[in-house]
Structures are given as C-alpha cells and as structure tokens.
Amino acid sequence: MFICWERRCLKALARVDEQCRQWLHSVLGDRVFFDEPMARHTSFRVGGPADAFAIADDVEVIVNLIKGLQQRNLPFWVIGRGTNLLVKDAGIRGVVIVLKKMFGNITVKSDNTVKAMAGTPMSRLCRFALRNGFAGMNFALGIPGTVGGAIITNAGTAIGDMGNVLCEAKFLLPSGEIKKIAKEKLSFSYRQMHWDNKSENQGGSFPVILEAAFSLIPDDPVKLKKEAMKIVKWRKKSQPGRLPSAGCFFKNPDPETSAGQLIDIVGLKGKNYGGAEISQKHANFIVNKNNASAADILGLKEMVQERVWKKFHISLEPEVRIVGD
Numbered sequence: 430m431f432i433c434w435e436r437r438c439l440k441a442l443a444r445v446d447e448q449c450r451q452w453l454h455s456v457l458g459d460r461v462f463f464d465e466p467m468a469r470h471t472s473f474r475v476g477g478p479a480d481a482f483a484i485a486d487d488v489e490v491i492v493n494l495i496k497g498l499q500q501r502n503l504p505f506w507v508i509g510r511g512t513n514l515l516v517k518d519a520g521i522r523g524v525v526i527v528l529k530k531m532f533g534n535i536t537v538k539s540d541n542t543v544k545a546m547a548g549t550p551m552s553r554l555c556r557f558a559l560r561n562g563f564a565g566m567n568f569a570l571g572i573p574g575t576v577g578g579a580i581i582t583n584a585g586t587a588i589g590d591m592g593n594v595l596c597e598a599k600f601l602l603p604s605g606e607i608k609k610i611a612k613e614k615l616s617f618s619y620r621q622m623h624w625d626n627k628s629e630n631q632g633g634s635f636p637v638i639l640e641a642a643f644s645l646i647p648d649d650p651v652k653l654k655k656e657a658m659k660i661v662k663w664r665k666k667s668q669p670g671r672l673p674s675a676g677c678f679f680k681n682p683d684p685e686t687s688a689g690q691l692i693d694i695v696g697l698k699g700k701n702y703g704g705a706e707i708s709q710k711h712a713n714f715i716v717n718k719n720n721a722s723a724a725d726i727l728g729l730k731e732m733v734q735e736r737v738w739k740k741f742h743i744s745l746e747p748e749v750r751i752v753g754d
C-alpha cells in the first residue's frame with residue numbers, strides 16, 4: 430500500500446504487526462480491538478475487518494495516537510458513526526480511529542455561536558438548537574452521524590447544508606498542530622468540504638476535525654418545532670427508515686435531476702442482488718435487506734450505473750464513500 434506525500438515520494442506503509450499491536454494496547458488499553466468487523470460500525474451493517482479499531486474519546490488521546498501512527502508509518506482512517514460508508518468485504522488495512530465517543534457538552538457563546546465536539550451526534554446538536562430556540566440546524570434533522578462526519582461530507586438536504594451554518598472548525602493537521610480554521614478559508618460543494626492549504630492538506634485522513642462552531646440565529650421555538658415536525662414527517666414518508674443503508678447512494682447529477690428518479694425510470698426500484706435491494710420506497714437508497722455483503726451492494730451499484738448510462742448517458746457518482754480492500 431502506498432501513500433503520496435508532497436515532499437517525500439512514494440513510500441510503503443507499515444502493517445499492523447505484533448509489535449504495533451502491543452504499542453496500540455499500551456496507548457489505548459481496552460479501547461483498541463484487532464480484526465474488528467466493520468459491519469459492527471457502519472449503518473449498512475456490512476464490511477470486513479479493520480486490522481485495528483481504536484476508540485478515541487478525547488483530544489489528547491487522538492493527538493498522541495496519530496503522532497505515534499505517523500512515526501511508525503502506519504495508515505489510519507478517522508470515522509464518525511459510519512453512516513456514509515461502504516466498507517468492502519476484505520476490510521481495512523491499518524488503523525480505523527472512531528471519534529463517535531468524542532463529545533461533551535454543547536456550549537453557546539454570547540454571540541450565539543454554538544460549539545460541539547467532532548463526535549457529537551448530529552441528532553443531539555439538532556435537538557439542542559430546537560430546545561434553545563436557534564434556527565439554522567433543522568435541515569439536518571434525521572441525518573445520522575457525527576458533527577465531524579457531517580462537515581467533511583457537507584451533509585445536507587435541499588433546504589440547507591453544513592457549509593451554510595459552520596463558522597469555524599478546529600483541525601488536527603499532519604504536523605501535529607491544532608488549528609482553528611474560519612469558514613472563509615474552507616469551501617463547500619455538494620457533499621464535500623475542501624480546504625485549499627496544499628502544504629498542510631496531505632496524507633491519510635487529514636485534516637481531522639476535532640471541534641466545530643456554528644452561527645445560529647435566535648428564533649421562536651414554537652415556530653422551529655412546527656418546522657421540525659414537518660421535516661421529520663417528510664423523512665418518514667419518503668425514506669426507508671428500518672432497513673440498514675447509508676442514505677442516498679448516488680449524488681444527484683445536477684440540481685434539477687434526481688438520481689432516484691433516473692433509477693426509478695430505468696425500472697430498478699425494488700431490484701435485488703444477493704441480500705441487497707434498491708428500496709421500494711426511495712430508488713436512491715440501497716438497503717441491506719437480507720444479510721447482504723459489500724459485494725452485493727457493489728453489484729447493485731454497477732447495475733444502476735450501467736442502466737442509467739445506457740438510457741441517459743449520465744454517469745452516476747456514489748455519494749457513499751467506498752473504502753477498504
């Protein structure tokens with residue numbers, strides 16, 4: 430496995446061997462697991478084993494851990510709640526660091542800036558905003574996952590996204606430095622956050638988001654709750670809530686064309702492949718209907734791409750991040 434760094438050239442990465450296991454144990458104690466099935470940590474409920482799976486629940490742990498991994502030249506990958514991931518059946522080589530336990534109290538400053546740590550569940554942040562009469566977060570109601578994952582993927586819907594509400598984020602950089610970066614230095618596009626500082630933005634899972642601050646606007650809590658109820662109702666009506674999935678599988682090819690409609694038109698709604706199915710309720714959701722493997726889901730993905738290309742000459746790009754061997 431290789432990784433490309435700007436000033437060094439291609440360099441082989443190390444593997445999680447016995448010595449590395451011992452070191453990880455000494456740093457993390459019972460917060461590290463080996464050959465851990467990723468199916469346990471993704472909303473799709475599929476995915477083979479990660480060589481090592483580390484739970485980082487505070488900033489000091491994550492900083493020391495990543496420093497040690499860099500020194501040992503070990504590949505690592507930071508995740509939140511795994512709700513936008515399809516991990517392949519052979520799993521992930523290297524160390525997966527999960528941040529979903531890294532959260533504390535959500536706080537408000539006098540200028541109405543709301544701060545939350547990267548592992549804070551989005552549902553918690555949305556409830557906090559509603560309870561305290563802050564407008565701006567309702568778009569995210571029903572988006573599972575963490576604050577960190579939502580920023581990196583610029584999670585959102587037709588009525589808003591993370592780029593609209595973020596005011597700054599605290600990043601861990603490859604140099605080990607922790608830096609606050611204002612929203613103006615970041616750019617957001619459809620389901621993606623970009624950061625242009627090339628000299629820093631390199632390697633592994635960098636930059637790692639540790640904390641974020643949001644600019645929210647005080648508003649009438651009764652009005653906000655009414656709006657929230659409508660949004661939750663819309664989700665329940667239009668999306669398959671019960672079956673494991675990773676949300677919309679494909680990006681919409683453009684703002685006027687919905688990937689779900691294209692999949693519906695080519696007649697694939699309800700189509701099965703192994704244990705995976707194109708949802709009957711929403712054609713852009715692939716669901717794990719019956720003990721699907723990642724290969725089943727990838728099989729459906731290819732079928733969709735092929736059929737949509739044949740009929741419309743549109744190349745559908747996955748919104749879900751496909752990772753692993």
Ligand SMILES: Cc1cc2nc3c(=O)[nH]c(=O)nc-3n(C[C@H](O)[C@H](O)[C@H](O)COP(=O)(O)OP(=O)(O)OC[C@H]3O[C@@H](n4cnc5c(N)ncnc54)[C@H](O)[C@@H]3O)c2cc1C
Pocket residue numbers: 472506507508509510511512513514528547571572573574575576577578579580581582583584585586620634636637638639674675676677750
């Ligand atoms: C039922 C359902 C409905 C959904 N609806 C929506 C929707 O309406 N809109 C939408 O946009 N998405 C939706 N999603 C997808 C998903 O919930 C979002 O993309 C979510 O924000 C991902 O957060 P996560 O913590 O699970 O990230 P993960 O899936 O764990 O990771 C996603 C990416 O973020 C990176 N990452 C995670 N945390 C950090 C961090 N702290 N620092 C650096 N990188 C990090 C990972 O490396 C990975 O590249 C839905 C998913 C499901 C299952």
